[in-house]
Amino acid sequence: MAPYDNEHLLADSNARAALAEIVDVCRSFAVSIPETEPAQARALKEVIERTGSLVQTGRLRLCDTLPKDEPVIRLYKAQTGVGRLKLQLFPLQNGDSHPPHAHYNLVSCQIVLQGEARIREYSLLSRSAANELEIRAEPEQRLQPGDGVYTLLERNNIHWQEGLCEDTVLLNINWQGYFDADPMLAHGAINGRRYIDWDRARAGSEPGCLIVPKVNGA
Numbered sequence: 285m286a287p288y289d290n291e292h293l294l295a296d297s298n299a300r301a302a303l304a305e306i307v308d309v310c311r312s313f314a315v316s317i318p319e320t321e322p323a324q325a326r327a328l329k330e331v332i333e334r335t336g337s338l339v340q341t342g343r344l345r346l347c348d349t350l351p352k353d354e355p356v357i358r359l360y361k362a363q364t365g366v367g368r369l370k371l372q373l374f375p376l377q378n379g380d381s382h383p384p385h386a387h388y389n390l391v392s393c394q395i396v397l398q399g400e401a402r403i404r405e406y407s408l409l410s411r412s413a414a415n416e417l418e419i420r421a422e423p424e425q426r427l428q429p430g431d432g433v434y435t436l437l438e439r440n441n442i443h444w445q446e447g448l449c450e451d452t453v454l455l456n457i458n459w460q461g462y463f464d465a466d467p468m469l470a471h472g473a474i475n476g477r478r479y480i481d482w483d484r485a486r487a488g489s490e491p492g493c494l495i496v497p498k499v500n501g502a
Contacts, residue, residue: 287362295345302344314364328434336430367461376447392458395432399452408441
């Protein structure tokens with residue numbers, strides 16, 4: 285299968301060229317991922333800013349016939365270095381959300397292509413033998429087209445996204461397989477993601493912290 289998929293969902297040749305430009309930037313990050321989280325955060329912010337500028341100047345645009353019944357639409361997937369790079373679209377209608385989930389062996393960023401989104405984020409403090417995570421709430425964000433957020437192995441590791449208006453679309457970019465030789469089996473995660481049981485969350489050891497059970501990956 286070719287690395288690119290669903291290019292027909294991009295508005296025109298300029299949008300397809302913009303996507304290829306983003307992929308080049310993301311591939312460069314994949315082959316030289318910094319070792320520390322602060323350095324990774326700086327690099328991902330640059331990816332967000334580069335992508336955001338393409339959105340805000342109108343170069344990266346979607347067509348008007350985006351499927352509304354597909355929660356994830358692949359744009360690009362390819363082995364890059366020791367891991368793999370993936371770019372996806374997350375369509376969200378008003379009130380739709382991706383349930384809260386933790387990430388394993390994966391860093392990512394999400395940029396709003398159109399509409400408006402609410403992002404709730406939590407940083408990972410620790411994992412327990414009881415299949416639970418202790419997490420700390422980060423400030424909630426409302427994102428407009430061109431705005432974005434990132435996830436790391438600890439900082440902002442847990443999040444959920446919600447559409448705040450009709451036809452909201454996020455661009456999800458993730459890099460998996462660069463930090464752990466066996467991420468899937470080690471943590472029960474599938475595609476680098478493991479959902480959490482929000483209904484059973486309880487107070488953690490410090491104010492603003494929670495302990496949440498993990499459930500099956502998806």
